[in-house]
Amino acid sequence: MRNLLFVTVGTSALDAPRRIRSSDLSRKGELEDLARKVKGFRDDKGPDKTADGLLSPLLELHRGFWARTEIPWEDKEQIRETSAELLTTAVLLRNLAHDAELVVHKIILLVPDNPEAKLAGEIVKAVMESREYRAHCQAPPVVTRTLPDIDEKEAMQALPSALLSAVSENRDAETDRIIFNATAGYGAMLILIGMLALRYGFRVYYQHEKMKSPMFISQNIHIGWDARTWILS
Numbered sequence: 001m002r003n004l005l006f007v008t009v010g011t012s013a014l015d016a017p018r019r020i021r022s023s024d025l026s027r028k029g030e031l032e033d034l035a036r037k038v039k040g041f042r043d044d045k046g047p048d049k050t051a052d053g054l055l056s057p058l059l060e061l062h063r064g065f066w067a068r069t070e071i072p073w074e075d076k077e078q079i080r081e082t083s084a085e086l087l088t089t090a091v092l093l094r095n096l097a098h099d100a101e102l103v104v105h106k107i108i109l110l111v112p113d114n115p116e117a118k119l120a121g122e123i124v125k126a127v128m129e130s131r132e133y134r135a136h137c138q139a140p141p142v143v144t145r146t147l148p149d150i151d152e153k154e155a156m157q158a159l160p161s162a163l164l165s166a167v168s169e170n171r172d173a174e175t176d177r178i179i180f181n182a183t184a185g186y187g188a189m190l191i192l193i194g195m196l197a198l199r200y201g202f203r204v205y206y207q208h209e210k211m212k213s214p215m216f217i218s219q220n221i222h223i224g225w226d227a228r229t230w231i232l233s
Contacts, residue, residue, distance in 0.1 A: 051115060104140050111145065
């Protein structure tokens with residue numbers, strides 16, 4: 001039996017330049033300039049919208065966060081300097097290994113089909129595969145799966161089928177444990193994941209930035225604050 005972790009992707013990875021606090025004036029100017037470029041990218045409604053020049057500097061910021069010897073897990077301001085997907089997945093992997101002796105065999109990033117989410121997905125995948133990130137958690141191989149964007153009505157109607165297809169494409173057997181980290185991304189997608197989890201017995205994980213302990217929701221809708229919730233219920 002394998003443990004497969006599906007992680008919903010939002011756009012918080014793009015917020016790093018405006019969330020990082022720096023007393024270095026030269027660094028502050030650099031961050032403000034990058035934040036302006038990110039805003040320009042987000043505000044661009046043109047058909048030829050591109051993220052040219054943004055991936056490398058954003059990736060550098062996130063890798064810099066994870067290059068620390070110690071991650072400030074309890075500091076609610078500092079942890080916002082990286083993305084919700086990176087932070088909550090690291091906490092989940094650590095909790096599973098320590099509390100339930102569970103190892104995740106594969107991470108599947110669920111990326112909405114729009115330019116902002118695709119850029120965020122690239123950043124999250126690259127950081128998860130980095131030595132800096134893996135120094136703090138046992139991150140397995142990472143792949144991405146594109147999902148319909150909510151801006152397209154017809155495409156959105158296909159989202160439930162797309163989620164189930166993502167599961168079946170990565171599952172080798174019915175005994176594989178399916179886990180969703182449903183913290184980031186669109187509310188509509190998170191609602192659908194909850195409904196599918198109830199029907200098909202998937203486990204769901206959620207961790208809001210203000211929560212002292214993340215939520216582990218089992219297949220029988222039992223809510224716990226410990227990774228063993230998924231084993232004991």
